[in-house]
Amino acid sequence: FTHKKAGSASIWVKDFNEKSKYKNEITILGNTDYTNDLIDKKKYLNLNLDKKTFTSKNNAYVKEFIKQNKITKFDLVEIHNRPSYIKRIINELPKIKIVLIFHNNPTTLGGSKSIDERKFLLKSCDKLIFVSNWVKERFFDGFEKKHNSNCIVIYPSVEKLKKMPKKENIISFVGKLNQSKGFNIFGTSILKILKKYPKWKAIVIGDEPREKYNFNHSRLEYMGWISHDKALKLYEKTSISVVPSTWEEPFGRTSMEAASRGCATIISKRGGLVETVNNAIFLNKINQKEVFNKIDYLIKNNKQR
Secondary structure, three states: OEOOOOOHHHHHHHHHHHHOOOHHHOOEEEOOOOHHHEOOOOOEEEOOOOOOOOOOHHHHHHHHHHHHHHHHOOOEEEEEOOHHHHHHHHHHOOOOEEEEEEOOOHHHOOOOOOHHHHHHHHHHOOEEEEOOHHHHHHHOOOOOOOOOOOEEEOOOOOOOOOOOOOOOOEEEEEOOOOOOOOHHHHHHHHHHHHHHOOOOEEEEEOOOOOOOOOOOOOOEEEEEOOOHHHHHHHHHHOOEEEEOOOOOOOOOHHHHHHHHOOOEEEEEOOHHHHHOOOOOEEEOOOOHHHHHHHHHHHHHOOOOO
16 A cells, blocks of 8 residues: 555555545555555555564464454455455454445456355455446356345546646556456557657556566666656556456456556457456457557557547
């Protein structure tokens, strides 16, 4: 929950709590070493985990929350993407109301992989929230009935712009620089685009220590990991944004944000990505030729852009 390290769940918490009529009654709990960079220092309470203990970080996290609850006595706890916390919290705090928000495929998360685990969550949580219909459909995979009255989809959101920003000849890629996000495909394509169009430049935001690529050009700029606010400002200048994910995106915040800032947005048809933008340019195939052709098309067609 910091400016420089915030992921999609932290940004969700920031955005929705800013608008909540209960915002003065909300405490945000987490664990971070970057307490000088917190998004909201007044609301935030850091759970200090004992790094010397042999217990798992998840167990230590829940233990500290339960200890804090004895002091604060919360009426409701909103848990993001950690279904494995639910059973222990209920055992210790049987009367507390629980809202569980899924930001990822439930069948890949500890505590919701099996149908029995998901049935337990349906029975135990007061509300289950999913960031896309795709995520909700994964939760009910294997069920006869594909809905429950305590389930709802609430999309991530972003503030609207009051007017269309002035655009520059910029193509952007935002996300982890790995194969799952399609960065290897984007990198190969963008070098050919920059060679063909000398008046255009490309900007890449993100990092990935586990994968290394060597895409270099005088008009290809790497900005590393920047704050969410700075990323939105970049989108305001960007003309074309590319999100060529190869994995099943639970939602795809980057494409939503790019489109909200007036970018012509190219996306793959993977997971919840198709739910993020009403007028996206879809990749029929996720390969270098297709990405090149879609960017090339948008550069040539200013009206379509």
